[in-house]
Amino acid sequence: MMIKNESFSIRQVIELTGISEFTLRGWETRYKAFKPKRSPTGRRIYSQDDIQKARLLQSLVEKGYKIGNIAKLDLSDLEKILPQQQAAGFNTTPPNKHLEDIYKIMDLAHLYKWEEISDILHKKRRDSKPEIYISDILTPLAGQIGKLVAAEQMSVGQEHILSAYIKEQLILVQSDIKRPKSQSRLVMTTPEGDLHDMGISFASSLSRLKGLQTLFLGPSTPKKDLSETCLRYKATHLLISSTVSQKEGAKESLFSYVNFLDRNLPVKMAFLLAGRNAAQLDLNLDRDVTIFSSMGEFQSYLKNLP
Incomplete structure (x- = not known):
């Protein structure tokens, strides 16, 4: 169990919640969902409550809530909408060693750096077994796309381009069957x-x-x-x-x-x-x-x- 006054970096928040850095920053800057403290070097410092709130927001967004309508609610109000024990299920998700690459792809998509995304996907395909590539990389990547679209953090155009890249990879995976x-x-x-x-x-x-x-x-x-x-x-x-x-x-x-x-x-x-x-x-x-x-x-x- 986490210590109540423990602090976390943005990278730790990403690892604990499964939410991309772009989404977290968007919720914070655009929707004022968090007000993290700053370290002496200027880095964001998040609390345990921030992590719990991020989990609750993510779960509610997946259920169809608009992030703009719930971002400014405090933790207790969010828990009334979705009980805390339901959101705790995020901790039971097995770790995925490819999450960092998935988040990097999502952030590159927001910058419209499609060639860099293509390079990453081709490399991951060459370095992974086909079943692992589909189940541990492409499938969760598609899931992240859906989450960002629901959270109004990704446009339909970006979604279509990324989906096309995923389908291209699926074709390439099957080429030697x-x-x-x-x-x-x-x-x-x-x-x-x-x-x-x-x-x-x-x-x-x-x-x-x-x-x-x-x-x-x-x-x-x-x-x-x-x-x-x-x-x-x-x-x-x-x-x-x-x-x-x-x-x-x-x-x-x-x-x-x-x-x-x-x-x-x-x-x-x-x-x-x-x-x-x-x-x-x-x-x-x-x-x-x-x-x-x-x-x-x-x-x-x-x-x-x-």
């Missing part, structure tokens, strides 16, 4: 109206690295077209990632979409579901249904496929 020999045949997509395909892009790459036959359809596939494709491809597994609700742009609810597929596809075909909408789905189907809450769970699932 040999012809698949697995009996499993996976189809992957998102429901019609859901254009967020980054999750299934990662899933597709990981599946191919495992030697599985994989058909990546991209985002927003109409349910009738998806049913026909699965039948013609003779799919054994169908992965659907849903992050956009009907109110947010999806053509229909995930429940309705999945039930249509259930009625029109062979019962022996397994349904794999992911994304924030899938976590709240209550299904009672006469087939194998697996709901993933993380990419790590999906990777573990792949290991047991024939």
Whole structure:
């Protein structure tokens, strides 16, 4: 447990909270979320309360709160919105030795230094095993992009450029994959109206690295077209990632979409579901249904496929 009067540098705050330096400085200078003291040499000194507040702010931003509306609230007010024990879960996240590189990429993106970002990604790909590169570098990098966009610390244009770099890396990772020999045949997509395909892009790459036959359809596939494709491809597994609700742009609810597929596809075909909408789905189907809450769970699932 931290000592109450212990002080922390900005680098220590980054390591303890998982928030990038650019985001912390933005919350501090633009939104006045923190008022750190200064050392004799002028360096910022943060307190334990600052760290707890940063965690609470990050958790609330991830739940859809606008940083401009909550940044100036004190710690006790934030704890009323989100109980302290819920935010404490940040400490249970396993350390990622690549976090420093991820934060550096995010800061370079804010400076529009795309060539430097490309150099870092190419080097990390060459120096890492493919699965590790995807799970420990590209996946958390995509997560940081989402957090910064939600926190209004990154523009849509910057998001699109960084996402394009990530997808380029996924293609390069798969360039040396040999012809698949697995009996499993996976189809992957998102429901019609859901254009967020980054999750299934990662899933597709990981599946191919495992030697599985994989058909990546991209985002927003109409349910009738998806049913026909699965039948013609003779799919054994169908992965659907849903992050956009009907109110947010999806053509229909995930429940309705999945039930249509259930009625029109062979019962022996397994349904794999992911994304924030899938976590709240209550299904009672006469087939194998697996709901993933993380990419790590999906990777573990792949290991047991024939």
